[in-house]
Amino acid sequence: MAFVQCRRFSKYTPIHSFLSLFLPSRSTSTASYVAAKVLKCEYAVRGEIVTQAEKLQEQLKKQPGSLPFDEILYCNIGNPQSLGQHPVTFFREVLALCDHPYLLKRIETRGLFSGDSIERANKILDQIPGRSTGVYSHSQGIKGLRETIASGIEARDGFPTNANDLFLTDGASPGIHMMVQLLLRSEQDGIMCPIPQYPLYSATIALHGGTLVPYYLDEARGWGLEISELQKQLDNARSNGITVRALVVINPGNPTGQILAKENQKQIVEFCYREGLVLLADEVYQENVYVSDKKFHSFKKIARACGYGEKDIALVSFQSVSKGYYGECGRRGGYMEVTGFSTKIREQLYKLASANMCSSNISGQILASLVMNPPKAGDESYEAYSAEKDGILSSLTRRAKILEDAFNSLEGVTCNKAEGSMYLFPRLHLPNKAIEAAALVPTAPDAFYARRLLEATGIVVVPGSGFGQAPGTWHFRGTILPPEDKIPPIVERIRTFHEKFMDEYRD
Numbered sequence: 001m002a003f004v005q006c007r008r009f010s011k012y013t014p015i016h017s018f019l020s021l022f023l024p025s026r027s028t029s030t031a032s033y034v035a036a037k038v039l040k041c042e043y044a045v046r047g048e049i050v051t052q053a054e055k056l057q058e059q060l061k062k063q064p065g066s067l068p069f070d071e072i073l074y075c076n077i078g079n080p081q082s083l084g085q086h087p088v089t090f091f092r093e094v095l096a097l098c099d100h101p102y103l104l105k106r107i108e109t110r111g112l113f114s115g116d117s118i119e120r121a122n123k124i125l126d127q128i129p130g131r132s133t134g135v136y137s138h139s140q141g142i143k144g145l146r147e148t149i150a151s152g153i154e155a156r157d158g159f160p161t162n163a164n165d166l167f168l169t170d171g172a173s174p175g176i177h178m179m180v181q182l183l184l185r186s187e188q189d190g191i192m193c194p195i196p197q198y199p200l201y202s203a204t205i206a207l208h209g210g211t212l213v214p215y216y217l218d219e220a221r222g223w224g225l226e227i228s229e230l231q232k233q234l235d236n237a238r239s240n241g242i243t244v245r246a247l248v249v250i251n252p253g254n255p256t257g258q259i260l261a262k263e264n265q266k267q268i269v270e271f272c273y274r275e276g277l278v279l280l281a282d283e284v285y286q287e288n289v290y291v292s293d294k295k296f297h298s299f300k301k302i303a304r305a306c307g308y309g310e311k312d313i314a315l316v317s318f319q320s321v322s323k324g325y326y327g328e329c330g331r332r333g334g335y336m337e338v339t340g341f342s343t344k345i346r347e348q349l350y351k352l353a354s355a356n357m358c359s360s361n362i363s364g365q366i367l368a369s370l371v372m373n374p375p376k377a378g379d380e381s382y383e384a385y386s387a388e389k390d391g392i393l394s395s396l397t398r399r400a401k402i403l404e405d406a407f408n409s410l411e412g413v414t415c416n417k418a419e420g421s422m423y424l425f426p427r428l429h430l431p432n433k434a435i436e437a438a439a440l441v442p443t444a445p446d447a448f449y450a451r452r453l454l455e456a457t458g459i460v461v462v463p464g465s466g467f468g469q470a471p472g473t474w475h476f477r478g479t480i481l482p483p484e485d486k487i488p489p490i491v492e493r494i495r496t497f498h499e500k501f502m503d504e505y506r507d
């Protein structure tokens with residue numbers, strides 16, 4: 001135990017007693033101890049249902065057979081590898097070689113790793129000072145890796161990209177934090193977010209002390225984003241004294257899974273231009289597209305194709321290694337591309353990035369460069385890489401469809417198609433008796449349903465109330481990520497539970 005000398009105590013006092021002189025007493029309430037902005041911040045995808053699931057998991061470990069199921073299935077977060085998705089071999093080979101460059105000197109490596117992964121690892125290491133993944137990098141990320149990402153964006157969009165516009169981040173989350181922090185000057189500043197939304201937005205807006213200005217997606221039109229709704233909510237916020245600074249668009253959508261039509265994207269760009277809003281384009285699911293009649297188009301491409309240049313519109317696009325077919329959530333890689341801001345404002349953003357010392361972990365930076373510049377036709381790894389990629393995406397397409405059909409076949413449930421992303425967001429038309437039973441708990445009706453689902457089946461979903469939803473409607477979000485062979489038993493477990501639940505509460 002560490003001791004310190006202190007006059008108020010006998011000669012030597014344990015350090016925790018010494019510290020207690022400066023810390024509030026243990027009886028202090030959370031409200032007086034913790035910043036109000038932190039208290040206000042909620043993050044449903046890791047909320048109360050998940051805590052309960054963790055308890056049940058412990059119970060299963062200690063007393064197997066004590067619950068009506070033998071495993072907990074975490075369908076609450078988009079964490080593909082936790083549910084068995086394999087990492088893409090080429091990406092992992094390059095990462096392994098970069099992390100342990102000694103392997104590059106060994107002759108056996110040629111037999112174990114593909115020729116192009118060895119070549120790529122050497123090229124990447126040449127771009128890193130000291131040829132080591134253990135270094136701090138430039139505050140925006142390693143220049144050579146940013147150049148590779150920039151060329152990947154150019155190949156995707158057909159428009160020029162400047163490596164200096166890229167900020168490499170530990171996943172997309174820190175970039176989103178940074179932009180929200182930069183833009184919110186007071187509570188009177190607002191950011192428009194879709195409802196339902198991914199709760200990182202409501203959480204960061206609460207943390208940075210601004211106002212979330214909601215706009216509702218139209219469930220009846222496949223979670224359509226209507227410009228008239230944007231205009232209505234913007235005008236309403238302004239008339240309430242809110243200065244709206246930015247518009248968040250998540251495409252493909254989370255939790256809603258829709259993919260915006262090109263025409264719709266054009267209207268959104270025009271709206272931001274007309275109203276002077278920064279467009280925050282969350283494009284982390286750009287590779288998760290499951291329908292043949294729709295494609296992902298980046299907002300940067302749409303803006304430039306419509307003739308809106310850097311001077312016309314401020315646009316920030318977010319991408320992450322956590323999603324797509326790569327699903328490397330724990331590697332923490334991503335970037336934001338920042339265009340249309342003045343040099344002075346860019347300097348402030350750079351200052352924010354610098355405060356973290358190193359823009360993001362180096363392996364995450366490398367992975368972001370690989371994801372945006374994977375093997376090409378003719379490269380040694382290309383065929384194996386394509387087979388892995390297509391295998392994952394076509395399986396996700398099948399899983400999305402089976403789950404969508406299953407939800408739609410349940411009494412009182414309707415579910416829009418997951419055109420993209422990793423989730424379904426079925427609507428629950430619950431009997432009044434169930435709503436009354438939830439009120440007695442008290443909890444939201446969809447949280448009540450999700451809790452009962454967990455207790456009966458071990459399946460963890462997130463209640464719609466955590467994402468926001470049109471008043472009086474109830475939903476839950478489930479991922480499409482469990483392994484394909486587990487989907488039919490999952491569907492059966494949900495069906496059996498749902499039928500019983502509806503029978504119990506039928507009006």
Ligand code: DCS
Binds near residue numbers: 079282
């Ligand atoms: N943007 C969207 C739309 C997301 O869904 C997520 C993660 C992020 C950004 C940030 O992820 P990274 O920081 O890992 O890049 N989605 C969470 C979710 O809804 N389930 O799992 C993670």
